[in-house]
Amino acid sequence: MFNDFKLVDNRPVYIQLKDYLKKMIMKGHLLEHQKLPSTRELSKLLLISRNTVLTAYADLEQEGLIYAIKGKGNFVGKVKTAKTPSIELNWKEKVNEVTLLADELDLMKHGVRWKKGMISFNSIAPDEKLFDVENFKRAFLTRMSIEGDIVLNYGYAKGYKPLIDYLLHYMEMKGVDISNKDILITNGFTEGLDILLSSLAKKSGRIICENPTHHAALKLFRLYGLDIYGIEMKDDGIDICEVEKILSEMDFDFAYLIPSYHNPTGIVTSSEKRTEIMKLFSKYQIPIVEDGFNEELRYSGSHLAPLLTFAGSGNNVIYISSFSKILFPGLRVGWILADKELIHCLESVKRARTIHTSTLDQAVLYQYLHDGYFEKYLKKAKSVYKKKYELAFHACNQYIPFQRMTGDGGLHLFIELAKGMNSRTLLEKCYEKGVVFSPGDVFYTDGRGSNTFRLGFSRLKEADILKGIKIIGDTLKNENGS
Amino acid sequence: MFNDFKLVDNRPVYIQLKDYLKKMIMKGHLLEHQKLPSTRELSKLLLISRNTVLTAYADLEQEGLIYAIKGKGNFVGKVKTAKTPSIELNWKEKVNEVTLLADELDLMKHGVRWKKGMISFNSIAPDEKLFDVENFKRAFLTRMSIEGDIVLNYGYAKGYKPLIDYLLHYMEMKGVDISNKDILITNGFTEGLDILLSSLAKKSGRIICENPTHHAALKLFRLYGLDIYGIEMKDDGIDICEVEKILSEMDFDFAYLIPSYHNPTGIVTSSEKRTEIMKLFSKYQIPIVEDGFNEELRYSGSHLAPLLTFAGSGNNVIYISSFSKILFPGLRVGWILADKELIHCLESVKRARTIHTSTLDQAVLYQYLHDGYFEKYLKKAKSVYKKKYELAFHACNQYIPFQRMTGDGGLHLFIELAKGMNSRTLLEKCYEKGVVFSPGDVFYTDGRGSNTFRLGFSRLKEADILKGIKIIGDTLKNENGS
Numbered sequence: 001m002f003n004d005f006k007l008v009d010n011r012p013v014y015i016q017l018k019d020y021l022k023k024m025i026m027k028g029h030l031l032e033h034q035k036l037p038s039t040r041e042l043s044k045l046l047l048i049s050r051n052t053v054l055t056a057y058a059d060l061e062q063e064g065l066i067y068a069i070k071g072k073g074n075f076v077g078k079v080k081t082a083k084t085p086s087i088e089l090n091w092k093e094k095v096n097e098v099t100l101l102a103d104e105l106d107l108m109k110h111g112v113r114w115k116k117g118m119i120s121f122n123s124i125a126p127d128e129k130l131f132d133v134e135n136f137k138r139a140f141l142t143r144m145s146i147e148g149d150i151v152l153n154y155g156y157a158k159g160y161k162p163l164i165d166y167l168l169h170y171m172e173m174k175g176v177d178i179s180n181k182d183i184l185i186t187n188g189f190t191e192g193l194d195i196l197l198s199s200l201a202k203k204s205g206r207i208i209c210e211n212p213t214h215h216a217a218l219k220l221f222r223l224y225g226l227d228i229y230g231i232e233m234k235d236d237g238i239d240i241c242e243v244e245k246i247l248s249e250m251d252f253d254f255a256y257l258i259p260s261y262h263n264p265t266g267i268v269t270s271s272e273k274r275t276e277i278m279k280l281f282s283k284y285q286i287p288i289v290e291d292g293f294n295e296e297l298r299y300s301g302s303h304l305a306p307l308l309t310f311a312g313s314g315n316n317v318i319y320i321s322s323f324s325k326i327l328f329p330g331l332r333v334g335w336i337l338a339d340k341e342l343i344h345c346l347e348s349v350k351r352a353r354t355i356h357t358s359t360l361d362q363a364v365l366y367q368y369l370h371d372g373y374f375e376k377y378l379k380k381a382k383s384v385y386k387k388k389y390e391l392a393f394h395a396c397n398q399y400i401p402f403q404r405m406t407g408d409g410g411l412h413l414f415i416e417l418a419k420g421m422n423s424r425t426l427l428e429k430c431y432e433k434g435v436v437f438s439p440g441d442v443f444y445t446d447g448r449g450s451n452t453f454r455l456g457f458s459r460l461k462e463a464d465i466l467k468g469i470k471i472i473g474d475t476l477k478n479e480n481g482s
Numbered sequence: 483m484f485n486d487f488k489l490v491d492n493r494p495v496y497i498q499l500k501d502y503l504k505k506m507i508m509k510g511h512l513l514e515h516q517k518l519p520s521t522r523e524l525s526k527l528l529l530i531s532r533n534t535v536l537t538a539y540a541d542l543e544q545e546g547l548i549y550a551i552k553g554k555g556n557f558v559g560k561v562k563t564a565k566t567p568s569i570e571l572n573w574k575e576k577v578n579e580v581t582l583l584a585d586e587l588d589l590m591k592h593g594v595r596w597k598k599g600m601i602s603f604n605s606i607a608p609d610e611k612l613f614d615v616e617n618f619k620r621a622f623l624t625r626m627s628i629e630g631d632i633v634l635n636y637g638y639a640k641g642y643k644p645l646i647d648y649l650l651h652y653m654e655m656k657g658v659d660i661s662n663k664d665i666l667i668t669n670g671f672t673e674g675l676d677i678l679l680s681s682l683a684k685k686s687g688r689i690i691c692e693n694p695t696h697h698a699a700l701k702l703f704r705l706y707g708l709d710i711y712g713i714e715m716k717d718d719g720i721d722i723c724e725v726e727k728i729l730s731e732m733d734f735d736f737a738y739l740i741p742s743y744h745n746p747t748g749i750v751t752s753s754e755k756r757t758e759i760m761k762l763f764s765k766y767q768i769p770i771v772e773d774g775f776n777e778e779l780r781y782s783g784s785h786l787a788p789l790l791t792f793a794g795s796g797n798n799v800i801y802i803s804s805f806s807k808i809l810f811p812g813l814r815v816g817w818i819l820a821d822k823e824l825i826h827c828l829e830s831v832k833r834a835r836t837i838h839t840s841t842l843d844q845a846v847l848y849q850y851l852h853d854g855y856f857e858k859y860l861k862k863a864k865s866v867y868k869k870k871y872e873l874a875f876h877a878c879n880q881y882i883p884f885q886r887m888t889g890d891g892g893l894h895l896f897i898e899l900a901k902g903m904n905s906r907t908l909l910e911k912c913y914e915k916g917v918v919f920s921p922g923d924v925f926y927t928d929g930r931g932s933n934t935f936r937l938g939f940s941r942l943k944e945a946d947i948l949k950g951i952k953i954i955g956d957t958l959k960n961e962n963g964s
Binding site for chain 2: 129219285
């Protein structure tokens with residue numbers, strides 16, 4: 001007994017001893033009323049100080065796990081829990097359909113598994129090697145010294161006030177009229193969209209969006225049982241004639257659009273098309289949910305305002321965004337910028353579901369932004385990603401026999417192969433050669449896109465971008481030649 | 483022009499200048515093709531270095547907001563956004579019924595407003611003055627130095643592995659059989675419950691719970707449209723005869739119970755009753771959602787295991803908890819501990835809705851726990867709260883003519899006045915004297931409890947606890963005497 005007690009580093013020894021004894025008691029290796037070794041004996045046996053044993057015993061007594069009898073020593077208390085008959089429910093039968101659908105649509109569970117050493121074009125997450133950890137620490141320490149106790153206690157459902165003010169100003173700099181608008185801070189973009197859907201969607205309501213579109217959004221639309229109408233993407237944005245036609249035919253709960261940097265095609269909606277979109281949806285009084293995805297990662301071209309700017313003082317555009325594709329996605333902070341009255345309603349939904357977003361995340365992000373580290377970091381990130389982008393762009397042109405390639409900036413490119421080609425078959429072959437990417441069909445609203453795929457290059461080394469694209473190209477050419 | 487440029491502290495000047503110019507351009511105070519002052523002129527005018535102006539101009543050019551003509555200077559670019567006709571939607575009509583209900587049930591919007599200087603018994607949040615900010619900083623810096631870049635990038639939906647392992651061990655120390663169980667980390671307890679409801683609840687399904695019960699849980703049950711069956715609380719826990727009767731009559735999706743430290747009554751369910759509860763719900767194959775609320779804040783008595791421990795290797799208990807009432811609620815970290823297969827399903831729901839919980843929050847919390855700071859902090863917190871508890875307990879006994887008072891530890895007491903008394907009327911009168919508390923009816927499933935209220939004392943000074951309770955008592959006595 002006691003000879004399997006092993007110490008780990010950097011954890012107080014008295015806690016380790018306490019845990020160890022607790023486990024022995026819980027597992028029934030030390031029985032009720034059994035006498036424990038004296039503190040002197042145990043300290044000698046385990047080669048730890050007697051004080052450590054004393055503290056551990058005192059804690060165990062405080063927790064009601066052992067009891068002391070003066071002059072006699074310490075004894076194990078009553079902890080035995082009457083085990084009741086053990087029941088085996090079949091949880092797959094207990095959960096509802098929405099949960100089973102979430103399980104089925106979960107790409108992380110059903111996608112091709114990346115293995116160490118492979119070249120993966122799956123991710124469009126930022127490259128953590130770029131992270132500015134030192135300035136992040138600095139921002140943390142600054143904020144904690146200003147109001148550490150406030151940061152660590154409950155905050156407000158709407159969000160951390162300094163961050164809200166900062167973001168309002170930030171969006172005003174993009175030309176947004178913020179006079180009758182407000183911001184709700186969410187656990188990243190995804191919670192923002194989820195809250196909106198839970199508020200705006202009516203069961204079997206209709207939603208209009210670009211086709212293809214962001215697959216995580218598409219998944220949520222499906223989980224909410226929405227009827228999804230996808231409209232084709234032209235090179236300057238959504239096909240406006242198709243939009244006009246469908247709006248004249250039926251009503252929609254709302255539209256979901258990604259004009260700034262479209263996921264997955266990487267198309268940036270032109271200024272002219274933005275005007276047309278706004279006119280059309282305003283005419284039919286359909287609200288627009290604008291996904292501000294990667295607005296910050298355009299590498300060229302003139303200023304482009306979000307749809308929300310075009311809306312002026314109108315309240316029909318709801319803007320959702322986050323910095324997760326640029327800054328620190330490990331911090332889950334996104335925001336909804338919309339009509340004041342709507343935000344006031346959504347605030348209650350947020351409170352009911354998650355109380356509020358981590359104040360720590362919000363406060364440190366605020367300080368990081370305020371101190372100007374973001375601007376500095378963005379410059380560095382843009383120059384690195386721009387190089388990768390150009391490299392990937394040229395390599396695709398050189399090696400891949402595509403029918404169409406889109407992607408004007410950002411962290412990914414979208415490839416359309418000739419009709420009849422299948423990107424999943426291609427993926428299988430590339431997988432054998434150590435290269436993976438995202439088959440495009442998951443982005444489509446209507447099962448199309450089997451000849452498309454997305455290449456995310458943000459986290460790859462330049463040499464691997466070249467090598468990977470060449471392998472994909474070679475595989476395609478061999479397939480055609482064979 | 484430029485004379486309203488004002489600098490704030492601790493933000494790089496070039497960013498402030500850039501923002502200022504951007505705003506001028508966006509608002510149309512600087513027009514397209516208008517020439518900007520030379521960098522020399524502007525530096526002189528604003529009393530800032532020329533380099534600062536150069537950097538700001540370079541950034542604005544990069545963003546496409548200004549353009550340079552060699553030898554001629556800098557000019558405002560094309561940014562004017564064609565404002566489209568501005569639309570005013572009535573959002574109150576656009577949002578669905580659930581959202582309107584969330585708005586209606588939002589206590590923060592409709593409760594009695596606390597004003598500065600008042601004695602508020604509303605809160606059961608921890609006292610931030612107790613927070614151990616220095617050790618929290620230490621834990622942050624330790625974790626960041628170990629894997630700062632990982633902490634800041636995307637994590638896993640299930641949660642941060644070291645934290646999951648820590649919590650599994652932590653729960654094993656409470657006697658839980660973890661062999662076929664797993665943990666999902668959530669944005670606090672509330673998201674955990676929300677995810678469970680979205681997975682287990684069937685529209686107009688039935689749920690059984692204690693009456694009164696946690697009002698945030700009750701709110702969620704209502705938002706999910708559940709049929710709620712509340713069972714009365716005896717002094718040792720739920721009325722088991724009532725439970726037996728109702729279970730024999732009808733089926734339930736699941737039960738929601740708070741055995742450890744019941745909110746709002748503060749009743750700790752006895753070990754005998756726990757056994758009976760487990761036997762009964764197992765017999766009828768009804769899953770139990772166990773809220774581990776404030777298990778850590780009992781000040782006396784012998785060891786009490788959670789229901790999950792009683793379940794042994796069975797899988798019919800789902801345990802949800804967080805440290806938010808003890809440690810740092812500003813960090814939104816909770817967890818669901820349940821059957822492996824169920825957690826595997828819930829993981830997909832979590833991913834679909836919020837991707838994952840803040841890795842920063844999880845990683846720092848993990849380090850704080852691992853380094854033993856929690857144990858140390860808990861001792862201090864317990865001793866402070868115990869004193870407050872005893873003070874409040876005795877003061878209530880002395881001053882308040884209650885019919886029943888419950889609360890065995892924790893951060894609050896629950897008072898039941900004589901039948902016919904109304905705690906909202908009492909609240910109105912106390913409000914005038916600068917004292918507020920939570921009327922108990924919000925905790926009841928069936929509109930009862932108008933003669934009850936909850937007193938949270940965690941954040942009050944000892945003198946204010948005494949003073950506040952005396953005011954409530956005096957007000958009650960005057961009312962009866964008048």
